Amino acid sequence: MTGSVGQALLRKEDYRFLTGQGRYLDDLAVAGALHAHFVRSPHAHARIRAIDVAAASGVPGVVRVVTGRELAEWTTALRMAPPIEGLHPVEMTTLPIDKVRFIGDPVVCIVARDRYLAEDAAELVAIEYEPLAPVTSMDGALAPGAALVDETLPSNLISHQTFTAGDPKRRFGEASIMVEAEFHQHRQTHAPIETRGCCVVWDEGRQHLTMHVGNQVPHPYRTQLARRLRLSESQVTVISPDIGGGFGQKIALYREELTCAALARVLRRPVRWREDRTENLLAACHAREDSARTRAAVDKDGRILALELQITEDFGGYCFYPANYVARVVALILTGPYRIADYSYDIKVVLTNKCGYGPMRAPMAMVSWIIEGTIEAIARKLRLDPIEVRRVNMLHASDLPYRMPTGETLEDITPRETFETALARFNIADFRARQQADRRRGIYRGVGICCVVESTTYGSAFYKAAGIPGSGHEAGWVKIEPSGAVNASVGLMASGQGYETTFAQVVADALGVAPQNVRLNIGNTDTAPYGMGSRGARGGTVGGSVLTLAARALREKVLAIAATLLGLNSSGELRLNLGRVERHLGGVWTETPLSLTDIAQVAYLDPLRLPAGMEPGLEAHKAYDPPPMTYSNATHVCEAVVDICTGAIHLQRYLVVEDCGTVFNPAIVTGQQHGAIAMGLSGALLEEVVYDADGQNRSGSFADYMLATAVEIPPIEVISQHTPNRKTPTGSKGMSEGGVMGAIGAVMSAVNDALAPFGVVADRQPLAPDYIRTLVRGKMPTP
Amino acid sequence: MSELAQPLSLNVNGEAHHVLVEPRKLLCDVLREDCSLTGTHVGCEHGVCGACTVLLDGRPVRSCLIYAVQAQGVAITTIEGVAQQGTLSLLQQCLHEMHGLQCGFCTAGIVLTMQAWLDEHPNPSEAEIRGALSGNLCRCTGYHNIVRAVAAAARQRGKEAAE
Numbered sequence: 001m002t003g004s005v006g007q008a009l010l011r012k013e014d015y016r017f018l019t020g021q022g023r024y025l026d027d028l029a030v031a032g033a034l035h036a037h038f039v040r041s042p043h044a045h046a047r048i049r050a051i052d053v054a055a056a057s058g059v060p061g062v063v064r065v066v067t068g069r070e071l072a073e074w075t076t077a078l079r080m081a082p083p084i085e086g087l088h089p090v091e092m093t094t095l096p097i098d099k100v101r102f103i104g105d106p107v108v109c110i111v112a113r114d115r116y117l118a119e120d121a122a123e124l125v126a127i128e129y130e131p132l133a134p135v136t137s138m139d140g141a142l143a144p145g146a147a148l149v150d151e152t153l154p155s156n157l158i159s160h161q162t163f164t165a166g167d168p169k170r171r172f173g174e175a176s177i178m179v180e181a182e183f184h185q186h187r188q189t190h191a192p193i194e195t196r197g198c199c200v201v202w203d204e205g206r207q208h209l210t211m212h213v214g215n216q217v218p219h220p221y222r223t224q225l226a227r228r229l230r231l232s233e234s235q236v237t238v239i240s241p242d243i244g245g246g247f248g249q250k251i252a253l254y255r256e257e258l259t260c261a262a263l264a265r266v267l268r269r270p271v272r273w274r275e276d277r278t279e280n281l282l283a284a285c286h287a288r289e290d291s292a293r294t295r296a297a298v299d300k301d302g303r304i305l306a307l308e309l310q311i312t313e314d315f316g317g318y319c320f321y322p323a324n325y326v327a328r329v330v331a332l333i334l335t336g337p338y339r340i341a342d343y344s345y346d347i348k349v350v351l352t353n354k355c356g357y358g359p360m361r362a363p364m365a366m367v368s369w370i371i372e373g374t375i376e377a378i379a380r381k382l383r384l385d386p387i388e389v390r391r392v393n394m395l396h397a398s399d400l401p402y403r404m405p406t407g408e409t410l411e412d413i414t415p416r417e418t419f420e421t422a423l424a425r426f427n428i429a430d431f432r433a434r435q436q437a438d439r440r441r442g443i444y445r446g447v448g449i450c451c452v453v454e455s456t457t458y459g460s461a462f463y464k465a466a467g468i469p470g471s472g473h474e475a476g477w478v479k480i481e482p483s484g485a486v487n488a489s490v491g492l493m494a495s496g497q498g499y500e501t502t503f504a505q506v507v508a509d510a511l512g513v514a515p516q517n518v519r520l521n522i523g524n525t526d527t528a529p530y531g532m533g534s535r536g537a538r539g540g541t542v543g544g545s546v547l548t549l550a551a552r553a554l555r556e557k558v559l560a561i562a563a564t565l566l567g568l569n570s571s572g573e574l575r576l577n578l579g580r581v582e583r584h585l586g587g588v589w590t591e592t593p594l595s596l597t598d599i600a601q602v603a604y605l606d607p608l609r610l611p612a613g614m615e616p617g618l619e620a621h622k623a624y625d626p627p628p629m630t631y632s633n634a635t636h637v638c639e640a641v642v643d644i645c646t647g648a649i650h651l652q653r654y655l656v657v658e659d660c661g662t663v664f665n666p667a668i669v670t671g672q673q674h675g676a677i678a679m680g681l682s683g684a685l686l687e688e689v690v691y692d693a694d695g696q697n698r699s700g701s702f703a704d705y706m707l708a709t710a711v712e713i714p715p716i717e718v719i720s721q722h723t724p725n726r727k728t729p730t731g732s733k734g735m736s737e738g739g740v741m742g743a744i745g746a747v748m749s750a751v752n753d754a755l756a757p758f759g760v761v762a763d764r765q766p767l768a769p770d771y772i773r774t775l776v777r778g779k780m781p782t783p
Numbered sequence: 784m785s786e787l788a789q790p791l792s793l794n795v796n797g798e799a800h801h802v803l804v805e806p807r808k809l810l811c812d813v814l815r816e817d818c819s820l821t822g823t824h825v826g827c828e829h830g831v832c833g834a835c836t837v838l839l840d841g842r843p844v845r846s847c848l849i850y851a852v853q854a855q856g857v858a859i860t861t862i863e864g865v866a867q868q869g870t871l872s873l874l875q876q877c878l879h880e881m882h883g884l885q886c887g888f889c890t891a892g893i894v895l896t897m898q899a900w901l902d903e904h905p906n907p908s909e910a911e912i913r914g915a916l917s918g919n920l921c922r923c924t925g926y927h928n929i930v931r932a933v934a935a936a937a938r939q940r941g942k943e944a945a946e
Contacts, residue, residue: 008882010880010882011882014878014879014884014887016887017886017887017890018875018878018879018884019822019863019865019871019875020821020862020891022887022888023821024821024824024888027821116808191922192886193826193832193888193889193920194886242886242887243886244826244886244887244888245886245923246886276828277827277828495886496885497885667882668882671885671923671924674925674927675885675924677925679925701831702829702831702832703829703831707922709916709918709920709926710912710913710926710929711913711917713925716927
């Protein structure tokens with residue numbers, strides 16, 4: 001049988017993208033659409049005393065100017081109150097009414113004939129503010145007497161959870177060696193090259209709203225949009241065009257989008273909005289600002305007897321997500337590939353006068369850096385080789401399935417296998433020789449290793465157990481049309497992952513047709529089934545699984561029809577191969593006169609020939625809820641040279657050995673690895689959202705917020721060592737975030753290895769030249 | 784239409800476009816809104832990301848940094864003018880074969896920038912390709928496959944030239 005899964009088929013999406021015929025949000029032509037522009041707060045924290053929009057309203061071409069007060073009449077506030085112990089409920093109006101909470105907070109919306117005019121009119125809006133003391137750091141947020149970012153809360157500590165497994169206190173009491181380490185991660189932002197935007201059309205005659213918006217999760221988005229507009233879900237259609245990068249930024253219903261929707265309805269005219277880059281950097285959403293400390297009790301071989309984690313996260317000024325959830329995942333999976341039974345964590349999440357948090361590709365990315373950095377701290381203290389300390393603690397295949405101290409179960413992972421392959425392929429012995437020789441010449445070279453266990457596909461059981469509201473299921477359908485053409489759909493929405501290609505391969509193989517005959521229809525809530533959308537690393541596993549199940553169900557129906565048409569009692573010896581029905585005769589697959597088209601014609605147009613009692617038509621609709629969690633694993637190795645005089649870091653080599661289960665399209669999976677690793681490296685080395693002590697954001701352009709270019713990112717060697725997951729229908733595990741996790745940890749580890757002769761340890765990011773210089777200034781290397 | 788709008792003639796991909804626009808309107812916006820050529824994407828509006836790159840008389844220019852009125856009298860090439868009769872250019876084909884694009888938003892700027900660069904640098908090293916590409920930001924691919932595609936296009940061009 002000719003299969004396409006596992007082949008690097010070229011992408012179906014490429015032609016339109018390469019020729020300028022992709023259709024992204026701002027490419028949609030909508031006649032008569034008005035353009036929205038937002039006047040944003042210049043203050044980090046201030047009361048809104050008065051807003052005068054009279055002058056702006058009078059500008060020719062301006063149609064309407066609105067504030068939070070009017071929007072509150074047309075829309076419902078967002079209440080974030082999941083029943084999670086230690087998490088305070090909060091509420092957010094569509095636009096702020098009484099006070100602003102960060103620089104860039106949208107305060108007034110101007111709708112005009114074109115975007116240029118709307119921006120002109122913005123200069124005429126007069127807002128009187130009373131500045132308040134800004135809260136600009138986690139320490140500041142928790143300081144006694146700190147100003148309250150949200151005045152409905154008792155303090156800025158919006159979420160606090162603790163947990164203990166085993167008896168870490170006792171282990172610490174017994175152990176003679178204690179190792180502590182710190183990890184400070186800086187604020188970053190997603191920076192998709194396409195900024196946010198929307199185009200909303202209200203149909204007054206049908207009382208129906210169509211929201212065009214590049215969004216990763218169209219159905220959950222529709223649910224929230226309908227609720228907040230006080231419409232039924234049958235009155236709202238969400239259509240996602242091509243998305244120019246998401247990375248987690250295009251999940252939430254943003255206040256600007258809700259404002260445009262409300263205005264389209266009130267004005268009975270289409271309203272569109274596209275933010276500029278400065279707005280995207282200042283006011284879309286931010287991520288990753290965390291401080292963590294670990295304390296490990298160890299024996300003389302470096303074996304971890306107990307581990308404690310304290311983590312504090314800066315969630316910014318508003319909660320578009322439950323504030324506990326990201327830091328919680330870090331704490332849940334911290335122990336990764338290591339055997340640790342006695343464990344405790346303490347997670348604090350604080351509000352500050354900064355842009356609100358949004359999950360960024362691998363929200364939990366810091367976890368691998370924390371555990372690997374802890375291992376390296378142990379090795380430093382005991383003067384052991386960190387490779388040996390990993391070996392001492394790492395799970396063996398015979399330990400699986402392994403119940404982590406938090407109750408999560410690891411199975412079907414291969415951490416030792418990828419680790420040993422990575423060491424061999426990198427050739428550590430050769431590296432150590434080069435490193436020694438270079439040190440004598442004043443060249444400081446380091447190798448960094450990071451072992452990653454990536455939580456990929458979250459099932460409903462995980463959410464339930466973790467106390468996080470939500471479902472992990474996905475839905476899909478496959479239809480064979482009367483001509484034999486195949487259409488398929490799933491609730492996921494792509495933002496560059498190549499679903500149209502990959503899922504065509506999956507459906508084609510499960511059905512028995514050629515992938516070019518399968519078209520994937522996604523991103524329209526009227527035609528796609530209600531699914532949870534694209535987030536995390538779930539797409540491949542949930543999408544591939546549900547489409548496999550639907551296609552298999554449909555194949556059974558096709559073959560049952562074929563058996564009847566061929567006069568056979570059962571379909572047991574029939575198969576569909578590239579759209580032809582074949583029969584197993586005398587040990588050989590032999591063609592029959594039937595094609596899929598013949599069967600489809602009967603199913604739709606001549607149903608009296610179908611097996612007795614069978615429904616006409618060829619459609620299958622399935623839902624699939626994955627196991628509580630699937631895990632992928634990988635080992636990353638990074639080689640870097642640190643220029644001691646300038647503090648510059650040059651990445652020389654990067655390799656990763658990965659096990660992410662069954663791979664549908666290896667070219668696409670490798671591309672996802674490249675992209676994730678690049679995002680991790682870019683974040684660790686260059687990117688930083690900088691707020692000064694007044695809460696002013698000093699990173700509002702791409703000249704200040706630096707993304708890595710082709711010069712900084714080294715070639716990346718990806719070595720596949722996949723083993724299937726035995727619980728998912730396709731053997732897939734999921735991937736695409738682990739690269740970020742591994743890159744952050746590997747580059748930190750490489751730099752610390754390079755700096756070892758100076759007796760210093762980098763424990764914060766970004767690894768900017770001035771930081772490196774601060775560490776080594778005045779230090780002499782020991783040979 | 785604003786009273787400040789002025790008639791303007793632009794030569795885009797060999798076709799004349801007569802539009803009525805304000806002098807302050809950026810070339811990228813006129814191409815997208817008035818010429819209906821939406822393949823030119825706007826990523827940052829301050830000349831850093833390179834997504835909006837078009838060619839003026841064969842040379843790459845960021846269309847978010849110039850006004851449309853400045854582009855009169857020159858030949859403008861946008862991504863819509865690169866493939867001929869639906870056939871991808873060599874660089875477009877190499878990007879397709881090497882998986883050198885994911886979300887596709889930055890792709891037009893990369894195709895135009897690197898195609899023009901290859902005209903002047905027929906035999907580039909990998910480091911030179913990376914340097915030339917460094918004015919175009921891509922958030923999806925990590926650049927590696929784009930670099931491979933540009934190198935493959937250069938090799939193929941060299942082969943064709945030798946034949």
